[in-house]
Amino acid sequence: MRIGGSQHPNDIVIRDMWWKHPKLIPRSAPVILLILTVGAATGFAGVSHLVSRFNANQQSRGRKLYALGLEEAKAGRYDDAIAAFRAALSCDPANSQYQLSLARALRDSNDPRRLDEAESYLIALWQRTPQDAAVNLALARVAAHRGSIENATRYYHNAMYGVWNSEPDANRNRSRIELIQFLLKENARAQADSELMALAAALPPDPNQHLQAAQLFEQSKDYASALNQYEDVLRLDPENAAALGGAGESAYHSANYVVAQRYLRTAVSANPANAENLKLLDSAEEVMRANPFHSHISDAERNRRIITAFNQAEVRLTQCAQQTGVDLKAANNSASPLPALQARWSSARPDLDLLHSPAETDLPDALMDVVFQIERQTNAICGSPKGLDLALLLISEKREAASQ
Amino acid sequence: MSNAVPTVSASASPTPTVARVRTKPRLFSTLEGVFNEEVFFLILSVFIGIFSGLAVVCFRLAIDWMHLALLGPLPETHSWRLFVVPALAGIVVAVLVLHVFPGIRGSGVNQTKSALYIFNGFIPFRTAVGKFICAGIAIGSGQSLGPEDPSLQIGASIASALGRQLEISREKLRLMAPVGAAAGLAAAFNAPISAVLFVIEEVIGRWSAGILGSVVLSAVSSVVIVRSLLGSEPLFRIPVTTFKRPSELLAYAVLGIVGGLASVAFAKSIGYLRPRLKALPRWTQYFQPALAGLLVGLIGFLGFPQVMGAGYGSMDDAMHGQYAWKVLAILAVLKIVATTVSFVSGTPGGMFAPTLFIGAMLGGAIGDIERIFFPQLTGSTGTYVLVGMGVLFAGFLRVPMTSVFMVLEVSGNYEIIVPVIVANAFSYLVSRSLQSVPIFDMLTRQDGLILPSLEEEREEAILRVEDAMLPVPAAILNSQDYVDANARRVQDSRDSIFLVRMHPTGWNVISREQLQRLFREGKGELTLGSVLPSPSLPSLYPDLPLDSALRYVNDYPLVPVVNRADARRLEGVVSRESVFKKYGSRSTVEVPSAT
Numbered sequence: 001m002r003i004g005g006s007q008h009p010n011d012i013v014i015r016d017m018w019w020k021h022p023k024l025i026p027r028s029a030p031v032i033l034l035i036l037t038v039g040a041a042t043g044f045a046g047v048s049h050l051v052s053r054f055n056a057n058q059q060s061r062g063r064k065l066y067a068l069g070l071e072e073a074k075a076g077r078y079d080d081a082i083a084a085f086r087a088a089l090s091c092d093p094a095n096s097q098y099q100l101s102l103a104r105a106l107r108d109s110n111d112p113r114r115l116d117e118a119e120s121y122l123i124a125l126w127q128r129t130p131q132d133a134a135v136n137l138a139l140a141r142v143a144a145h146r147g148s149i150e151n152a153t154r155y156y157h158n159a160m161y162g163v164w165n166s167e168p169d170a171n172r173n174r175s176r177i178e179l180i181q182f183l184l185k186e187n188a189r190a191q192a193d194s195e196l197m198a199l200a201a202a203l204p205p206d207p208n209q210h211l212q213a214a215q216l217f218e219q220s221k222d223y224a225s226a227l228n229q230y231e232d233v234l235r236l237d238p239e240n241a242a243a244l245g246g247a248g249e250s251a252y253h254s255a256n257y258v259v260a261q262r263y264l265r266t267a268v269s270a271n272p273a274n275a276e277n278l279k280l281l282d283s284a285e286e287v288m289r290a291n292p293f294h295s296h297i298s299d300a301e302r303n304r305r306i307i308t309a310f311n312q313a314e315v316r317l318t319q320c321a322q323q324t325g326v327d328l329k330a331a332n333n334s335a336s337p338l339p340a341l342q343a344r345w346s347s348a349r350p351d352l353d354l355l356h357s358p359a360e361t362d363l364p365d366a367l368m369d370v371v372f373q374i375e376r377q378t379n380a381i382c383g384s385p386k387g388l389d390l391a392l393l394l395i396s397e398k399r400e401a402a403s404q
Numbered sequence: 405m406s407n408a409v410p411t412v413s414a415s416a417s418p419t420p421t422v423a424r425v426r427t428k429p430r431l432f433s434t435l436e437g438v439f440n441e442e443v444f445f446l447i448l449s450v451f452i453g454i455f456s457g458l459a460v461v462c463f464r465l466a467i468d469w470m471h472l473a474l475l476g477p478l479p480e481t482h483s484w485r486l487f488v489v490p491a492l493a494g495i496v497v498a499v500l501v502l503h504v505f506p507g508i509r510g511s512g513v514n515q516t517k518s519a520l521y522i523f524n525g526f527i528p529f530r531t532a533v534g535k536f537i538c539a540g541i542a543i544g545s546g547q548s549l550g551p552e553d554p555s556l557q558i559g560a561s562i563a564s565a566l567g568r569q570l571e572i573s574r575e576k577l578r579l580m581a582p583v584g585a586a587a588g589l590a591a592a593f594n595a596p597i598s599a600v601l602f603v604i605e606e607v608i609g610r611w612s613a614g615i616l617g618s619v620v621l622s623a624v625s626s627v628v629i630v631r632s633l634l635g636s637e638p639l640f641r642i643p644v645t646t647f648k649r650p651s652e653l654l655a656y657a658v659l660g661i662v663g664g665l666a667s668v669a670f671a672k673s674i675g676y677l678r679p680r681l682k683a684l685p686r687w688t689q690y691f692q693p694a695l696a697g698l699l700v701g702l703i704g705f706l707g708f709p710q711v712m713g714a715g716y717g718s719m720d721d722a723m724h725g726q727y728a729w730k731v732l733a734i735l736a737v738l739k740i741v742a743t744t745v746s747f748v749s750g751t752p753g754g755m756f757a758p759t760l761f762i763g764a765m766l767g768g769a770i771g772d773i774e775r776i777f778f779p780q781l782t783g784s785t786g787t788y789v790l791v792g793m794g795v796l797f798a799g800f801l802r803v804p805m806t807s808v809f810m811v812l813e814v815s816g817n818y819e820i821i822v823p824v825i826v827a828n829a830f831s832y833l834v835s836r837s838l839q840s841v842p843i844f845d846m847l848t849r850q851d852g853l854i855l856p857s858l859e860e861e862r863e864e865a866i867l868r869v870e871d872a873m874l875p876v877p878a879a880i881l882n883s884q885d886y887v888d889a890n891a892r893r894v895q896d897s898r899d900s901i902f903l904v905r906m907h908p909t910g911w912n913v914i915s916r917e918q919l920q921r922l923f924r925e926g927k928g929e930l931t932l933g934s935v936l937p938s939p940s941l942p943s944l945y946p947d948l949p950l951d952s953a954l955r956y957v958n959d960y961p962l963v964p965v966v967n968r969a970d971a972r973r974l975e976g977v978v979s980r981e982s983v984f985k986k987y988g989s990r991s992t993v994e995v996p997s998a999t
Contacts, residue, residue, distance in 0.1 A: 040454045044458065051634065090717065093635075116724050116725045
């Protein structure tokens, strides 16, 4: 074979250059190709070695910068953390851990413009390892920052069912709890409730996790489920003060004042400084003392409570009228409902004397109905009551809930 | 081949051949029969790609290493390093360029093109070494230049050296430079399609099917090498890009117009400053890169270190909305200033990355401003940044096809193809109307060279056979008719030359004198076909370039122009006079001025 055509006689450049370059390569195509192959393989091996050494140095430098970034992020200095993570990534661009940390720092820096960048890092990671729970969790948090319920729920679910490197069950529960907190924050109550049910069913016998679940149920205003969770905590840790207080509070909000009184008493005796528990306990005891419909009281005691409640209602009505400047003796066509309530109270007042009559079986309900109306209206007009008025209002709400 | 050129042919020297054949392994003997120069050149293209890829990997490592060593892993604004390092590196580069590696100034694209068209493919290997070292120092120290164009020249230089060592033919050696250039650029950009298109649009300057296969092979093999060594991470993390409403194309058109204006400003500033700095006394050339470095360092020191170096990281940041529109606009302007001074100072380095940088920042700024006035626009900042990159590429480098494919290849996203095409078209048109000579042509003309340009070729109307075609003659003779019948037929004609339709196909020609002589010689009873010479006339097609008629019109008084679908259907004829008349009527092409 002949490689090369005829040379142009005036081709000075080419002719001149030949003497400058030694002819090292034999003039045979297969031999040339063999030499080129060997040269390419050797070159590849040499450059590979160079690249490996360079990468090793870079990775070492990257690790130091990454550690610095983690420290900065831990201290809440996100701008510095981002700069360090970026530098770490410039040393080791393919390192997914650095990318994830940078994305987290970008997300947590509270700069809305950085969310896009965080998301793009995470999306790139997600495309590589869609099953990675940590990446999905980070993406879920970005979506949560954006307030996107659909995306956040999707990524949180991916995180729950994804692959965790350690403590998979605990991490899954933590992810679900985070999702529930997000849904509650976004007022997506129905979705939060279904997640809470799933959470409660999968909880291990860990008082802390039950306590967290109970608090979430409480946030979701599902006080009955919250009480169940608090009681689970107390079964595992009977001295748990938070659970005692929480159980009392949940029972109180469920209008289960007997149970509330029991838990709150224990909680207050364990921690007398807790003003909230003390307040709830007082209120629960007041309800217990004032409730004329309690099943284990005598007729005389019931009548006494009705009379007390009836009189207290008038006091509350008068105070509210003074507070709002309404004349209770005004005609019924007044804009305020208070004079009408006063009229109703006055017309019912003579019935108090008939309470002792065994024939008037409906009278207690009728009298208490006047009391409850007064307490509800004054609550709406003059704000939340205290003491006995509060107890009467709570009894009213409990009666109303029971009748529905 | 001349005697000065030894061949690898066994037949060139019979005696040693016999001895060699006996001793050669059988595999080699078999393989020798398989190769011809074309096949060998294609295989060689793969090796050029491999070696160029390896060189570019080393070049990128060198730049990264220089950057780390000189500026540190995390350059901070107001750091003294930013201020001092580019200037000191500039002095080192100037000394190397002036004393050790002369001829490595600039980007390298023009030098590669010159090698193809002027120096028969010759690029000294020293150029590759010099470019590697000097561009590595310059870019690593923060000069506002990119590594792509030097990579292109390194690839071309490696290819040229390899071709010379193998003593391939001059024709092939000339083609080695673009093949290596494509490999170098593809490796630097990690984008083989754009590299191939750029080499065709800018280096070769014309479409050439003969070299396309080699260019593609070398580009692909170099990218494979780079990806296998450095990984396949893309240059940028591409954000979510959106294009929903066709009416938004207006917004992209505005971006194209602004990009075109910025391209012209960029090109004109280089065109104005470069010859003036070159004309300064030689001793000033020691300080020009240093002064450029000082200015670039000052920009970095004062709070905009993003303009230093190639700037890919900052482009990535812009793509993800890290900068407000004011910062983006400032960065675009500062990058034009920084790149202009870096480039005109003679510092070796490329303009690809700075062009992308300016386009990215400009695109982001325009997109953000447009969204302030028209909040209903759905394109994200990242989308405008990507489109902006292509806009500057089309307007400044004047490579419209490469610009479109480059954006698509870099982004891997075909959703934005329409905005990219629209914006690039506007940018290209604005740039062309305000700056007649593309930047690379302007630079070569400033250096006293005139090289072919695809843009000019596109401008130039091609003369075709149909332009010089005469109408079908009234008298056409038939080869199956008798000579006397044909002679009677032409009696009243004023023509002296007649076309003869041959049977079953083909055409021939006969003069009135020849016909009359045959008749006088008593051959009137013979068919005309039997007395005419057997080789028929060559025929032409109307759409062929007029150059192709030149091969025949000297030998034949008339050349038939026939239909492509039916060779017996005559469309017209061309003669020597009609062809030369057409050429004569064409005005000469003016050579545009350098600026």
